[in-house]
Amino acid sequence: MTRLIPHPLVSLALLLLWLLLTRFSLGHLVLGTAIALAAGAAFARLEPATPRIRRIWPLVRLLGIVGLDIIRSNAAVAWLILSGSNARRSGFVEIPLRLKDPSALALLSMILTATPGTAWLEYDPPSGILLLHVFDLKDPEEWMALIRDRYETLLMEAFG
Amino acid sequence: MTVLQGLPLWLALLVALLLVVGSTLTLLGAFGLVRLRSFYDRIHAPTLGTSWGAAAILLASIFTWSWLEGRAVVHELVVGILLMCTTPVTLMLLGRTALHRNRRAGVEGVPRSLKR
Amino acid sequence: MTLDSLPWFAVTYAQIALALAAAFATFRILVGPRAEDRVLGLDTLYVTVMLLFFVTGLRLGTPFLFEAALAIAVVGFVSNVALAKFLMRGEVIE
Incomplete structure (x- = not known):
């Protein structure tokens, strides 16, 4: 087989x-x-290593969450571009990731890049730190918590 | 005259709405590309077009052709999946390129390398 | 304007909007200021033109533009990755 x-x-x-x-x-x-x-x-x-998916259900939930998030951030970024307000500040955030599995990381990078408003810039495998650029940066802590609780937990469940 | 005139009214309205939403989002993304000042801001702009901008137009195409041919025509999904998978790769590479070149040129305000 | 001509307006609007988007992307390719900006402009341009192909296919009622759009999507991706890689390393294949 x-x-x-x-x-x-x-x-x-x-x-x-x-x-x-x-x-x-x-x-x-x-x-x-x-x-x-x-x-x-x-x-x-x-590529000899096959991705090991432990559970499929978290991935389905993730798909739904991401779909909603993409719609919401589409509207937010479109509005920010249109209004062109000077109050908006973009910036870099360094986020320590617990994920190590390459396929889970690839999935996370796709999610973050496909969502308007966040761009995955750099990842350092030894330290597990991700450099993210955020379009509308109000509070870096908020973004760290968002990625940790919203996406990373589900990905950890799915890929183990 | 377009093939859209052969659709029933409710479907024609849905397709028209999807087309308008999708093209407007794509236009806004491209407008942001012109308008935003720094490169790292501009890298966010095309994702408007590649996420829901593309999805809405592809859905409009799927609905129209499925109705006209009387069967499920879903090969637009291939393009959608391709876009989903390839845009992150391009944007990630471009972002890393910009970081790398900015660091080498010694530009201010660029985070230092993660390798310590 | 009757409700019957609404799809026609939608398709025309979509075509104009996408053409304008392509013009904006071209502006970024021409103006730069740096090489990354030009590649980003090219990335946007190919996605926009691909979507324009779909809308034009709807207008003309021909399904054959789909293959062209698919080809644009594939070739655009490969060329952009090659360009980005070249900018980063100075060579495409290491």
């Missing part, structure tokens, strides 16, 4: 991608499966 399908998630995602881009038929299912398995095997040569 693990030797034949080293990256089941990658293969499954590729198969879904193939079926999305073509019309569903038996021929495409077979062809897509073959390509997905071959690509998964090739990917195993590049």
